Each structure stands twice: as structure tokens, then as C-alpha cells.
Amino acid sequence: MAHSFPGSRMRPKASECMASNSRKIDLIVTDLGGTLVKTDDAIMAAVRRAARELGIPKGNSDPVYDVFGTSIWEYVRAYLPQQYRSRTDECHERFWKLFPCEVLDMISPFNGVEGALRDLKSRGVRLAMLSGLRLEAIESILSTLTFRDWDVVRSSMMYQAQAGNSRAEGIVALVKEFGADPKRTIYIGDTDHDVRQAKRAGVVSAVVKTGGQAVKHLDRIQAENPDHLLAAWPDLCGVV
Numbered sequence: 001m002a003h004s005f006p007g008s009r010m011r012p013k014a015s016e017c018m019a020s021n022s023r024k025i026d027l028i029v030t031d032l033g034g035t036l037v038k039t040d041d042a043i044m045a046a047v048r049r050a051a052r053e054l055g056i057p058k059g060n061s062d063p064v065y066d067v068f069g070t071s072i073w074e075y076v077r078a079y080l081p082q083q084y085r086s087r088t089d090e091c092h093e094r095f096w097k098l099f100p101c102e103v104l105d106m107i108s109p110f111n112g113v114e115g116a117l118r119d120l121k122s123r124g125v126r127l128a129m130l131s132g133l134r135l136e137a138i139e140s141i142l143s144t145l146t147f148r149d150w151d152v153v154r155s156s157m158m159y160q161a162q163a164g165n166s167r168a169e170g171i172v173a174l175v176k177e178f179g180a181d182p183k184r185t186i187y188i189g190d191t192d193h194d195v196r197q198a199k200r201a202g203v204v205s206a207v208v209k210t211g212g213q214a215v216k217h218l219d220r221i222q223a224e225n226p227d228h229l230l231a232a233w234p235d236l237c238g239v240v
Contacts (some may be wrong), residue, residue: 049063050076051079069191104144113147
């Protein structure tokens with residue numbers, strides 16, 4: 001059974017209620033970290049603390065930004081010194097004992113996000129959350145927002161896929177679940193990986209410049225040619 005965020009509700013299929021001809025997008029599937037809320041500092045703090053608590057020498061944060069958008073396991077592996085990467089699983093599990101609760105004070109929504117969510121909802125746009133974090137972590141982070149009217153909240157971990165394509169599988173499943181037209185569905189994230197996943201799913205791709213990868217390696221994102229490269233999430237209102 002689909003696990004939705006407390007307070008959210010499933011509505012009629014998109015094909016049954018999309019009456020506005022002025023709207024270009026009916027369904028928004030959005031990433032969380034780096035997209036709606038700032039999480040990169042919190043993630044790196046938890047990765048560093050997890051390694052430190054296990055007695056692992058300080059690693060290098062820079063390679064982590066190269067794999068942003070994939071999975072926490074990949075972040076941990078990228079951070080650890082080469083000779084300690086055999087302990088990735090151990091450090092990964094320690095990370096989840098810390099994140100997000102121990103670093104929640106480092107996580108906050110980007111400016112204008114909640115107002116934009118309310119505006120889009122009032123225009124009849126369906127809002128689906130799809131993040132690579134564990135579901136309980138997603139819900140903990142979302143509980144810090146005053147906006148709660150999500151149609152559905154999902155973790156891409158629930159979708160089985162090869163070669164890190166669980167996000168694309170999740171997008172495809174949501175398009176089918178809502179009866180939406182892929183051409184009128186947008187997936188918005190903050191990394192080059194997110195753009196590739198949107199394209200693999202056959203939906204419109206959008207990426208924001210607010211994530212940690214964009215700050216350090218914007219060229220990686222631009223090389224993927226997203227349909228929309230936005231300064232921040234609220235700019236999506238102009239696309240829809």
C-alpha cells in the first residue's frame with residue numbers, strides 16, 4: 001500500500017480533473033534535499049560524524065558532490081579515505097542513526113518554497129514528493145514545514161531498479177498512478193543525476209541551482225541539458 005505523508009490524501013486521477021487549458025504541467029514530482037530544503041550541510045555533518053564515531057580518519061568532502069543525487073551509501077563511500085572504503089556499510093548505518101534527527105537544526109526550506117507550493121496547489125497541480133532518503137527521514141524533514149498538502153510522499157528506495165535508476169522507476173510509477181501525461185509531468189531536482197532520471201522516465205526535467213552540486217559543479221548539470229534550469233524552486237511557478 002502506498003505510504004503517504006500524514007495529512008495528505010489521494011485525489012481523483014489527473015485525467016479526470018485536469019480542466020485548465022492554461023496550465024502546462026499537471027503533476028510535479030519533486031526531490032527534497034537541495035531542491036525544497038537545504039540539506040547538504042546537514043548530510044555532510046552526519047557523514048563526518050558517523051566516520052569520526054567509528055574511528056575513521058577525516059575524509060574528503062569534495063568527491064561527495066560528484067555523486068549527489070544518487071544515494072547516501074554513495075556519499076559515504078565517496079567521503080571515506082580509500083583504505084577505509086571497506087567500512088562503507090558500517091559507516092552508512094551509523095549515518096542513519098544521526099540523520100536527520102541529530103542535524104535537523106541545520107535543515108531549512110529555501111526562501112519562497114512554501115508559498116510556491118501553496119500557489120501551485122491552488123492552481124490544481126498535483127504534488128508528489130519522491131526522494132532518495134529513507135521514508136522516515138523524509139517525513140521528519142517535511143514535518144518542519146507548515147505546508148502539508150502533499151498528494152503522496154514516497155522514497156525511491158521502494159522501487160527496484162538497476163544501475164541507480166530507482167528514481168526513474170518511481171517517477172514512472174507515479175505518472176501511472178495519477179493517470180498523468182508524461183509530457184505534462186515535471187520532475188524537479190538539483191543534480192545531474194536528477195536530470196538523467198527525469199529523461200529516462202520520459203518526463204519534463206527541471207533542476208534548481210540551490211543544491212550543493214550546483215554550487216560547486218554547475219557545469220555537470222548544464223551538460224545534461226535539462227528542459228528547465230531554475231535559480232530556485234519557486235521559479236517553477238512560471239514554468240507551470
